[in-house]
Amino acid sequence: MYADLIVKNIGNLITMGEGKKPRVGKEMNEVEIIKDGYIVIKDGKFLEVGSGEADKKYIGGSTLIKDAMGLTVTPGLIDPHTHLVHGGSRENEFSKKLDGVPYMDILKAGGGILSTVNSTKQASFEELYKKAKKSLDIMLSFGVTTAEAKSGYGLDLETELKQLEVAKKLNEDHPVDLVSTYLGAHAMPPEYRDDRDKFIDEIIKALPVVKEKKLAEFCDVFCEEGVFSIEETRKILNAAKELGFKVKIHADEIATLGGAELSAELGAFSADHLMAASEKGMDDMAKAGVIADILPTTSFNLNKDYARARLMIEKGVAVALSTDYNPGSSPTENLQLAMQLGSLKLRMTPKEVITAVTVNSAYSVDRGKEIGSISKGKRADFVIFDTPNLEYIMYHFGINHTKDVYKNGVQVVEDGRIIY
Numbered sequence: 247m248y249a250d251l252i253v254k255n256i257g258n259l260i261t262m263g264e265g266k267k268p269r270v271g272k273e274m275n276e277v278e279i280i281k282d283g284y285i286v287i288k289d290g291k292f293l294e295v296g297s298g299e300a301d302k303k304y305i306g307g308s309t310l311i312k313d314a315m316g317l318t319v320t321p322g323l324i325d326p327h328t329h330l331v332h333g334g335s336r337e338n339e340f341s342k343k344l345d346g347v348p349y350m351d352i353l354k355a356g357g358g359i360l361s362t363v364n365s366t367k368q369a370s371f372e373e374l375y376k377k378a379k380k381s382l383d384i385m386l387s388f389g390v391t392t393a394e395a396k397s398g399y400g401l402d403l404e405t406e407l408k409q410l411e412v413a414k415k416l417n418e419d420h421p422v423d424l425v426s427t428y429l430g431a432h433a434m435p436p437e438y439r440d441d442r443d444k445f446i447d448e449i450i451k452a453l454p455v456v457k458e459k460k461l462a463e464f465c466d467v468f469c470e471e472g473v474f475s476i477e478e479t480r481k482i483l484n485a486a487k488e489l490g491f492k493v494k495i496h497a498d499e500i501a502t503l504g505g506a507e508l509s510a511e512l513g514a515f516s517a518d519h520l521m522a523a524s525e526k527g528m529d530d531m532a533k534a535g536v537i538a539d540i541l542p543t544t545s546f547n548l549n550k551d552y553a554r555a556r557l558m559i560e561k562g563v564a565v566a567l568s569t570d571y572n573p574g575s576s577p578t579e580n581l582q583l584a585m586q587l588g589s590l591k592l593r594m595t596p597k598e599v600i601t602a603v604t605v606n607s608a609y610s611v612d613r614g615k616e617i618g619s620i621s622k623g624k625r626a627d628f629v630i631f632d633t634p635n636l637e638y639i640m641y642h643f644g645i646n647h648t649k650d651v652y653k654n655g656v657q658v659v660e661d662g663r664i665i666y
């Protein structure tokens with residue numbers, strides 16, 4: 247069988263093995279690196295991986311041969327927590343932030359998430375699409391081939407659906423694959439403050455509509471002091487589970503509420519943020535197999551503590567990393583920056599970091615069987631980094647190391663430029 251594409255002369259080929267399950271604890275650091283590697287691609291999928299020269303039997307007249315010139319190749323990166331689709335921006339809150347006004351105080355005063363809710367309500371479908379597409383292009387240029395995208399800036403059914411429809415259309419039009427999450431419980435609208443149960447009922451009533459329109463496969467809640475309590479989160483996510491949604495939680499970001507423990511109780515795919523997670527919560531997550539999705543660019547931008555990634559890894563939790571791209575707590579699409587902070591601030595080794603943004607992030611969005619490793623049968627999503635080795639990506643921080651990106655075996659970024 248002739249191959250469509252062979253990539254040869256890969257200095258450091260990081261395959262992540264077969265990627266049959268998330269890597270927990272010490273396994274995150276057990277990453278095999280193939281020297282002088284090659285990969286063979288057929289019909290948009292990986293066919294074979296090895297060292298040295300690919301077998302001549304794969305080379306036919308139409309086989310493309312790509313010389314990776316001794317550089318570093320990894321699976322396509324996966325950003326499993328983003329608020330991709332939203333209107334407007336919040337640089338008007340920047341000086342408040344610099345003056346030390348806490349993130350939650352800005353929200354309580356009607357700014358923060360609620361300000362983006364207003365901008366998103368006002369934006370047309372086309373405006374939201376154009377803005378989100380621009381961000382997706384940036385993500386792709388950093389080597390991201392799959393991203394999760396949440397709603398949550400509508401807080402009314404019409405606007406939530408508009409956000410999810412934009413993500414659906416982008417998923418059809420753009421090379422980056424999107425996994426959609428309904429986050430109707432992202433903030434309490436001021437008009438419901440005196441009748442919280444009514445708003446929670448509205449969210450629960452919206453679930454079958456989202457489901458029927460096939461607009462989201464995950465449901466998420468911002469479980470935080472002053473936002474949604476543990477009981478409210480449990481109620482919403484149990485209702486979502488009954489309808490077949492998979493669940494995630496914005497958990498223990500600022501206060502130690504018990505979101506990590508709840509994620510284990512509910513069998514969530516991931517608990518995200520976790521800067522204030524308790525040790526008991528981490529133990530529960532390890533036991534239940536909940537992935538810890540850590541967002542270090544948020545800690546950086548909010549000037550807050552970083553999540554205790556080392557402790558989680560020691561306790562046998564599988565860790566993933568995300569940008570949390572959103573207009574408030576993390577206005578950046580740069581997953582390489584999250585990786586660099588993963589090493590520099592979370593003290594994760596480069597091998598743990600690459601595990602976190604490939605195989606573990608794939609499982610945190612339930613795509614582990616299709617992506618996250620360079621192994622036979624998986625989608626041929628991969629990145630050629632202009633670096634001599636893996637460590638260099640984390641060491642030389644603040645820049646984009648991506649040279650080329652391939653999605654389903656087709657080149658979509660060449661020498662750092664988008665070409666799809």
Ligand SMILES: N=CN[C@@H](CCC(=O)O)C(=O)O
Pocket residue numbers: 329358359362468496499544570572573574575576
């Ligand atoms: N923390 C809650 N939600 C987002 C921030 C949203 C915003 O500030 O607009 C987050 O994950 O960081």
Ligand SMILES: [Zn+2]
Pocket residue numbers: 327328329496570
């Ligand atoms: Zn978030």
